[in-house]
Amino acid sequence: MNRATAGRSQPPNEVEIAFRAAIGTVFLEFGSWALNAFVLPPTGFAQLRDHEGLSGAIRQLSLSAAVLAVLAGAWLLCAVWMRRGRNWARLVMIVAGAGNLLFLLNDMSMSGLAALDWSLLSSYAPDLFIAVIAVVLLLPASRAYFSAAEPAG
Numbered sequence: 001m002n003r004a005t006a007g008r009s010q011p012p013n014e015v016e017i018a019f020r021a022a023i024g025t026v027f028l029e030f031g032s033w034a035l036n037a038f039v040l041p042p043t044g045f046a047q048l049r050d051h052e053g054l055s056g057a058i059r060q061l062s063l064s065a066a067v068l069a070v071l072a073g074a075w076l077l078c079a080v081w082m083r084r085g086r087n088w089a090r091l092v093m094i095v096a097g098a099g100n101l102l103f104l105l106n107d108m109s110m111s112g113l114a115a116l117d118w119s120l121l122s123s124y125a126p127d128l129f130i131a132v133i134a135v136v137l138l139l140p141a142s143r144a145y146f147s148a149a150e151p152a153g
Helices: 013-039 044-083 087-111 118-137 140-147
Strands: none
Touching: 013 044, 013 118, 013 140, 044 087, 087 118, 087 140
């Protein structure tokens, strides 16, 4: 046990659920990206290839994948720190969840829910997971875990 966790108990189930959901969110984000880029018509790759050419499409998708990987890495680091009891990481995840929920509601109000299909699920599932994480981190057991006194030293 290190100094940062010396006075802290194990995370409650709510924090563990949020941590595991954060990992699941990364898989959902990459799955959604891959589905929209290569599988669900009209694919992003086909649209980019038509507009930018093959090399432009490859360059754009590579850049998109790299940015997604960096953001996913930051999200996972934040989840690890949150699990270790860092309240600032919890707050970052709550703000991210609230922001994603606002963007989700805005997008749904503009595009509507014409039919429940794979493109709709792949687009909204990661955002819903992130919103659920924010709610779980606001539950009393989660708040109590993060409001425990920091160890001296």
